[in-house]
Amino acid sequence: MAAEYHSLGELVQLAKAQEKSVWEIVQLADMEDGERTAEQSFAKMHEMYQAMWQADQDYDGKRRSASKRAGGDGQKLEQYNAVGKNICGSFIGKVMEKAIKMGESNACMRRIVAAPTAGSCGVLPAVLLSFAEDFSVTEEMLVQALYVAAGIGKVIAENASLAGASGGCQAEIGSASAMAAGALVSLQGGDAEAIMHGAALALKNMLGLVCDPVAGLVEVPCIKRNSYGAVNAVTSAQLAMAGIRSAIDPDEVIDSMRRIGNQLPACLKETSEGGLATTESAKYYQVQENLTICEKQENNSRTI
């Protein structure tokens, strides 16, 4: 197997040894594992990019989730950015906005691309689509960046976890952030080493993040957290592009995520039995149908 990789280190080695980009190694491995030609593999990844783009286009600020409590924040941010109040620069302003929009679309049962999961689906597209709007890049390069993201995610999946139920949110938003950071470094022309360190920095700064979903839904704190995961990825990519390196070996960061995940108590791993999920506010966050008239009136003045 010319392109078999099971760690970030191996990805770097293969890229250097074969004088190829990281994305090419990931594609070669996919061709072998998935029994696809280069064209078939690329077409499939392109389909993922297009689905992300479409999902961003399809956002509707008037939609609400089944709980009736999620929706509309992406529109608020869009309007805020549009009237010139954004102090974060166009790129980061868009990243924040697109991430929340995608998180809301997911909560509203719209079509999204799990990357790596549905709960974290806002992170990667926010970074890639915003980059596409603000900088000069071809769609082909964006698909190549998706390969980089997928390769990083695959390493994390094999060596740790991508599921909140086993690793907490560090495994979902943390992993998505690492994937997006690597993708962003590759889009800016960073080499294999820089890509892996970008990913490591992103994940490292989300270690210990727990999964305490309010009312067992993929809404609070999940939707807004996509924004933080996306901006975290931008930060990490910038540090890596400036030549800053993770003091801890990237694969060891992944392993730390795994060990920390194992040490997290079950009440903080997607059981809604701890943290935010057991607050007074969480008790009010219920399916609207279950509320009495009095509670509905009281709720109208509360904000989450």
Place this chain on the structure above:
Amino acid sequence: MDLFDIVGPIMVGPSSSHTAGAVRMGYVAGKLLGEPICEAEILLYGSFLATGEGHGTKKALVAGLLGMQPDDYQIADSFEIAAQRGITVVFGEAHLEDAHPNTAVIRLTGVGEKYTEVQVSSIGGSRISIDKIDGINTGFSGECPTLIVHNIDQPGCIVAVTSMLAKKNVNIATMQVYRSAKGEQAVMVVECDQPVSEDGIQWLEQVEGVLKVTYFAGIGA
């Protein structure tokens, strides 16, 4: 692990395990019945039972029974569509021990009087595991073509299955054999790399000692 399970799948939210996985669970159960459904009883367990409402799990399970895939926008309307097709759906609670927290027991009655009870779980991402079919432990993912053979536990049945597959040029990926007691009923669950043809299945059904053959062509097939 497929690269397109990392970036991908394209699905309707909100949850890979509680929505997309649930659609696949319903889909497999419907396919295993092998004929159009007229009645469905869906018993939920664990996390599915507790958080199913907010995740659209119930709608997703029914959508799968109707043959939908995880990226279908009609998932949200599955109850109405089921009613239009004359399918009655009843939900309840499953009483299980040590099952995966995202498990459902799906009991289906078909228009031609066929009946099946499938216990299936959503194990993460949108992957599923078919744990029991009609009371017998199985344990396969449904990702590839799968042959399930119920037979009398006696010499010759395994070789009948494997030689048929060899003749049809079908490679075996995994194979599990279980039996209730020596000489009693046995089950073979064979996951294959290639699809198994109709005539291969029909030949198997005629083999002495074989009681029932169920074939699942694979999710997305």
